[in-house]
Amino acid sequence: MTRALDAGRRAPASGTTRQVVVFLHGYGADGNDLLGLAEPLEPHMPDTVFLAPNAPERCTVNPMGYQWFPIPWLDGSSEEAAASGLLSAAGDLNAFLDGVLEEEGITPDRLFLVGFSQGTMMALHVAPRRAAPVAGIAGFSGRLLEPEFLEDEVRSRPPVLLLHGDQDDVVPPQSLPEAANALTAAGFEVFAHVMKGTAHGIAPDGLSVALAFMRDRLGLEGGRTAPGAP
Numbered sequence: 001m002t003r004a005l006d007a008g009r010r011a012p013a014s015g016t017t018r019q020v021v022v023f024l025h026g027y028g029a030d031g032n033d034l035l036g037l038a039e040p041l042e043p044h045m046p047d048t049v050f051l052a053p054n055a056p057e058r059c060t061v062n063p064m065g066y067q068w069f070p071i072p073w074l075d076g077s078s079e080e081a082a083a084s085g086l087l088s089a090a091g092d093l094n095a096f097l098d099g100v101l102e103e104e105g106i107t108p109d110r111l112f113l114v115g116f117s118q119g120t121m122m123a124l125h126v127a128p129r130r131a132a133p134v135a136g137i138a139g140f141s142g143r144l145l146e147p148e149f150l151e152d153e154v155r156s157r158p159p160v161l162l163l164h165g166d167q168d169d170v171v172p173p174q175s176l177p178e179a180a181n182a183l184t185a186a187g188f189e190v191f192a193h194v195m196k197g198t199a200h201g202i203a204p205d206g207l208s209v210a211l212a213f214m215r216d217r218l219g220l221e222g223g224r225t226a227p228g229a230p
Contacts, residue, residue, distance in 0.1 A: 002091045002092045002094075002095040003056040003088075003092045004092075004095075004096075005053035005054060005055070005056060005092055005093070005096045006031075006053065006054050007031055007051050007052060007053035007054070007096070008031045008032055008035045008051070008052045008053075009049065009050070009051050010035060010038045010042070010049070010050040010051075011049060012046060012047050012048055012049055013042050013043070013046040013047075014046040014047050016047050017047065017048075017049050017104055017105065017106065018047035018048070018106075018110065019045070019047065019048050019049075019106060019110040019111070019112065019135070019218050020048065020049045020050075020051060020100055020104050020106055020110065020111050020112070021038075021041070021045070021048055021049070021050050021051070021112045021113075021114060021214065022051045022052070022053070022097070022100065022111065022112070022113050022114070023035060023037060023038075023050065023051070023052040023114050023115075023116075023119070024052075024053070024068075024093075024113060024114070024115040024116070024118075024119030024120070024122050024123055025052065025054075025055065025066070025116060025117075025118075025119050026116045026117030026118045026119055026141075027059065027065075027067050027068070027071060027074070027117060027118040028059040028061065028062035028065040028066070028067065029065050029066070029116075030054050030055075030065055030066050031052030031053050031054045032052065033052075033116075034052050034114070034116060034119070035050060035052035037050075037114070037202070037207065038050035040207065041207075041211055041214075044211055044215065044220075045211075045214065045215065045218075045220065049104055051100060053093075053096055054066045055067055055068040055089065055118075056068070056088070056089055056092045057069075057085070057089075060074075060075040060077070061074060061075050067085075067118065068085070068086070068089040068093075068118050068119070068121070068122050069082055069084075069085030069086045069088070069089050069118075070082050070085050071118070086125065086145065089122060090122070090125060090126050090129070093122055093126050094126060094130065097111065097126075097130070097134075107132075108130070108132040108133060108134050108135075109132075109133065109134070109135050110135060110218065111134045111135060112134060112135045112136050112137075112138070112214050112217065112218060113127055113134055113136075113137045113138070114137075114138045114139075114140075114210065114214075115137070115138070115139045115140065115142055116140045116141055116142070116202065117140070117141050117142050117170070117171060117200065118142070119142070120139035120140060120141065120142020120143070121142045121143060121144070121145050123137045123139055123142075124137065124139055124142065124144050124145070124160070124179065124183075125144075125145050125146070127156070127158055128150065128153075128154045128155065128156060128157065128158070128186075128188075129153055129154065129155055129156075130155060130156055131155050131156060132156060133156035133157060133158040134156075134158045135158065135214075135217045135218050136158050136159045136160070136161065136213065136214065136217035136218075137158055137159070137160045137161065138161045138163065138210040138213055138214065139160065139161070139162050139163065139179075140163045140164070140202050140206060140210075141163070141164055141165060141168055141170070141171050141200055141201070141202075142162075142171060142175065142179075143171055143175035143178065143179055144175075144178065144179035144182050144183065147178070147179070147182035150182060150183070150186045151185070151186045154186055154187070157186075157187055157188045157189070158188075159188070159189045159190075159191070159213075159217055160183055160188055160189070160190045160191070161190075161191045161192070161193065161209070161210060161213045162176050162179055162180055162190065162191070162192045162193075163176075163192070163193045163194075163195060163202075163206045163209065163210065164176040164192075164194060164195065165194075165195045165197075165198030165199050165200065165201060165203065165206075166194050166195065166196055166197070166198065167197060167198055167199045168198070168199055168200045169199060169200065170199075170200035171200065173194070176192055176194070177192075180192055191213065193205075193206060193209045
């Protein structure tokens with residue numbers, strides 16, 4: 001049985017919904033942590049609903065925030081608990097995305113996922129295992145979980161943009177090429193952008209590249225493919 005995810009929602013500026021962007025937050029944060037990104041994006045995507053769900057569990061090390069699954073080296077959980085948590089959270093997120101498609105009246109190719117840190121891990125794990133491809137994934141400061149299973153379990157191949165700060169001391173910058181190589185080997189179209197001088201966060205240049213990628217993949221006028229494919 002899946003757990004319902006509470007989500008913040010920002011209605012389209014134009015009053016018309018043509019696509020939906022779902023923000024997936026990081027470990028110990030909440031949906032509001034990323035929903036604020038809608039403000040600078042909205043003028044360039046006026047027909048877009050922005051959603052930001054809270055992860056399904058209270059965070060072990062920060063009870064004010066949420067986690068998608070436990071992280072052993074941060075909270076002392078077991079590898080088994082982390083794997084089980086990922087499986088449960090994947091089911092929760094899939095159910096949430098199915099509900100978004102129905103409630104917002106869109107098709108999967110009008111749904112775009114933006115993740116940060118653990119949220120990127122969720123996006124890269126869940127979207128390829130869905131039958132119908134989403135419009136794309138922009139993943140900041142994350143990594144690809146269980147890359148050894150991807151080729152056997154992949155069902156759809158949405159385009160992926162990976163972004164990472166070169167000064168990240170939480171999720172190593174090397175996680176970007178590792179994810180890119182595994183995704184490319186599994187047949188994905190992958191683009192990359194390194195945020196120079198950025199630690200574990202989202203820099204303005206990264207957000208600009210993500211915006212261009214979203215507009216391009218959603219077919220909005222003026223969009224262009226992000227540079228820096230590995």
